[in-house]
Amino acid sequence: MGSNEQTVLQFVPSPTSVSARVHPLVIFNICDCYVRRPDQAERVIGTLLGSVLPDGTVDIRNSYAVPHNESSDQVALDIDYHHNMLSSHQKVNPKEVIVGWFSTGTVTGGSALIHEFYSREVSNPIHLTVDTEFRSGNAAIKAFISVSLSLGDLQLAAQFQEIPLDLRMVEAEQIGFDVLKPTNVDKLPSDLEGMEASMERLLALIDDVYKYVDDVVEGRVAPDNKIGRFISNTVTSLPKLSPHAFDKLMNDSLQDQLLLLYLSSITRTQLSLAEKLNTAAQIL
Amino acid sequence: MANTATRSFLQVAATEEATTPLRVVQIEGLVILKIIKHCKEFSPALVTGQLLGLDVGSVLEVTNCFPFPIREEDEEIEAEGANYQLEMMRCLREVNVDNNTVGWYQSTLFGSFQTVELIETFMNYQENIRRCVCIIYDPSRSNQGVLALKALKLSDSFMELYRSNNFTGEKLREKNLSWVDIFEEIPIKVSNSALVSAFMTELEADTPVTQCDYDRLQLSTSPFLERNVEFLIECMDDLSMEQQKFQFYYRNLSRQQAQQQAWLQKRRAENMARKNAGEEPLPEEDPSNPIFKPIPEPSRLDSFLITNQIANYCNQINGVAGQSFSRLYLMKALHEN
Known part of the structure; x- marks a missing residue:
């Protein structure tokens, strides 16, 4: 009876990474990857690079796409490619480490599998979704972390929980939206x-x-x-x-x-x- | 029929390629952001990276880029750098990025980029790519709300001269090349994909004032101007050193010519005497004599580059001072109100 009382169904919230911060370059890169995606691909996924700030905020500063194949129940990720690209990026800036992964569209069934893969690369990865198809009618950019549901010590499931996302547009502002917004600017x-x-x-x-x-x-x-x-x-x-x-x-x-x-x-x-x-x- | 059509198409393409000069560099917003990120993160160290894109007629499209790791003076590391470059290009090709080098970018401090190294890099690139461009970004100026991006290329006539490595005054006058003609600045166009444009429209903050406005209206410009003037003074020193080299050369040259004249007169007098005595005249030239050895003329490349640099600093000072004037008058008007 006593032991029964202790068995509580609960979400185990991850103590770190309470919020995320995205730099405009990441959005630009994801859009570019999406525009250049292979013929049959429905979405692009890739790795997010950045760092965890002292206050627990995840600072997402860079990204690269990783080729993948997706069918209804399985996802094949080009892991070699991922590692090659990672080592190349680290040669330039060793301070940028993997902080999570991104995907266009919204969270789908395959996302859990990919998230599991990234969990092995880094603890508590962030999943960033960019709705490039504007399905909800506006440019939805969301960040999630995985929260596991457990019954006592028993892991039952995991779910994506949305976390606050801060769009750092200051850099874009410094350049000026009049350069970054229109599709064609004749002159700086x-x-x-x-x-x-x-x-x-x-x-x-x-x-x-x-x-x-x-x-x-x-x-x-x-x-x-x-x-x-x-x-x-x-x-x-x-x-x-x-x-x-x-x-x-x-x-x-x-x-x-x-x-x-x-x-x-x-x-x-x-x-x-x-x-x-x-x-x-x-x-x- | 189809065959002739293709051939003529190819011919057309070939002739067109030969004639259209590079007019515009079209950069994607993504590339601008990438360059700025890389240059800013490592500022004040100077960094470089490679530009990828397409060469379409008179427009050079820059659609992507990747940074180079900071280079060290070591052969082994240099080989690794080449590997890195190949690896990166292979990887980017796999995600359908344009896999065609069109030039490189580099950061600069207060616009001090006109160096011999830049020209050498340019010549290296030019050997492999017919049309290449160098994009220069100045992080120090972007703090003033200016997007300090420049696309440069070497002018054709300068490249010709540089290949023959002949920078004597005579050659330069022959080609009518002055220091202004070393670099050609190419106008920059910015393009963004419709998708990016949609996202930016959505994400643009509602505030009427942006960071860029704050930066521009900042009253204090003296640190920037001070550094500029400091660099200017250094350059002037260098220039006067170069001038001294030339003066030295001309002095030597005129002294040598005087010596030659003296020697010639002596020899002629001697020959006259010998003729009178019925002997064979001695030749009027003596290559073994040291006074006939031509003195090498110092190259004018350095002084050209320094002059260019000075002109650049002057332009910057003018620009910033002009901006400050408007700011000061704005301030005055505000105060009076």
């Missing part, structure tokens, strides 16, 4: 063009704030204290400088820049002069 934005775009966006934002404040003052929109605090924080974050001090700062940096411009122009003049002289000196 130059320094000043990028600057112009940023300024225009800033201007639009300021206009929006103005409009909002005016609306609130005139009673057209219900005031929201949170937004009000944000605005006042932003305004006070400007350093308070006397106009005189500000002018001085401004003029100083302007002059610095002008000096540099002057220096670089004078260097260029020297260069073209030197070139003329060098070729002329030949005629002796």
